[in-house]
Amino acid sequence: MTDKFDVVVIGGGPGGYVAAIRAAQLGLSTALVEQQHLGGICLNWGCIPTKAMLKGAEVGHTLKHLGTFGFSAENVQFDIAQLVAHSRGVSQRLTTGIAYLLKKNAVTVIDGRGRVTAKGVVTVSAEQGDQVLQARHIILATGARPRPLPGLAADGHKIWSYFEALVPKSVPPSLLVIGSGAIGVEFASLYSDLGSQVTLVEVAKQIMPVEDQDVASLVQREFEQRGIRVLTQARVNSVHGDVGALQCQVVLSDGREQTLHVAQVLLAAGIEPNTQDMGLEALGVEFEKGFIKTDPWCRTSVAGLYAIGDVAGAPCLAHKASHEGVLCVEKLAGVEGVHPLDKSRIPGCTYARPEVASLGLTEAAARANGHNIAVGRFDYQANGKALAMGEGIGFVKTIFDAHSGELLGAHMVGPHVTEQIQGFGIAQTLEATDVELSQVIFAHPTLSEAMHEAVLAARDRALHQ
Incomplete structure (x- = not known):
């Protein structure tokens, strides 16, 4: 039938x-x-x-x-x-x-x-x-x-995928994370805060390869200050041993090989x-x-x-x-x-500490596409609500077409930015320019005021920096 x-x-x-x-x-x-x-x-x-x-x-x-x-x-x-x-x-x-x-x-x-x-x-x-x-x-x-790498596939034992990483029986004392997209960065942040000594390995020039370079640089700096070791332009060739005593052969950016000793490996190299x-x-x-x-x-x-x-x-x-x-x-x-x-209007969010949210073109992509751009940036260190929360690390960055005022991209890193990126998404959908956005009244004190200041900064009108 x-x-x-x-x-x-x-x-x-x-x-x-x-x-x-x-x-x-x-x-x-x-x-x-x-x-x-x-x-x-x-x-x-x-x-x-x-x-x-x-x-x-x-x-x-x-x-x-x-x-x-x-x-x-x-x-x-x-x-x-x-x-x-x-x-x-x-x-x-x-x-x-x-x-x-x-x-x-x-x-x-x-x-x-x-x-x-x-x-x-x-x-x-x-x-x-x-x-x-x-x-x-x-x-x-x-x-x-989850996508395996040549010679490296998640086996649920020595090498975790996100499936095993979400149901651990214990927190590993040390963890090697392969891949620094959203999944890898979130788990690196998670396990670091839970007490693991984390190493993050990325084959590209920067962690979070799809994000704006300024954002990726800040996240790497914050990770390293937290004790997370970050290796870019590096690759893991092999994993030997058993859980708790794994030997990982890593080729570093200068071509040298190094053996990392970790308790657990997490493969987060895409899908x-x-x-x-x-x-x-x-x-x-x-x-x-x-x-x-x-x-x-x-x-x-x-x-x-x-x-x-x-x-x-x-x-x-x-x-x-x-x-x-x-x-x-x-x-x-x-x-x-x-x-x-x-x-180009699909927002991307990474829920690590610090959070990352982005929309549209990065600064490098906007320039590569031939746009004459106006860039605005405002740091949360100058935002009253962020300081009151004890979370003054991060910034908002806006990228406009200098001629038309079109919002080409917005990049945010810091407290609760994943809850705010939709404001720029609404602006793009309604085709608001830097002129209209500069006239929006933002409530005070809020984290979102940094969005307004980043718009004003692109027009050389920032008030609080």
């Missing part, structure tokens, strides 16, 4: 479940196929549980500086198992919430592994047998998984898409650098087949996946006024 739907979504992560809900809201009969966990990697093993763990690390950092605010505490105990339990509990609660939303919107949820076995046909494999689904539209939202054994090659689906190639409306090279989120390529971010899910469904449903995704 074949079940027929208007839309079948394969993958229940932040792209897939949002696409399914929106399709159902638009009156389309919709099925969602999920092999393991509703919410996907983001909710179960990424965005959400890491933030719960990082909150624990923040509490640990605060306890070390109680004296600044007049408090003292003795015999403070830490239980990593309780922090892990809190993290897992948060994920479970949200997974239950997604199941409720899907049921509320009359989405048929099917447990199992989905494969596209013909145009418009999905076969779901599960313990109880195969189920065949027919659909006018099939949306692939299968996400991605690769989940496209294997899905029947895509047989259908003639086109790929680009391993990811599914799509047009601005998330359509693949096969009619009626779409791809959203990580499986469709960078930037591999949950909010990008959700946005693509909505625009994909609205476009195929014929909703008027739908706009394609402008990837």
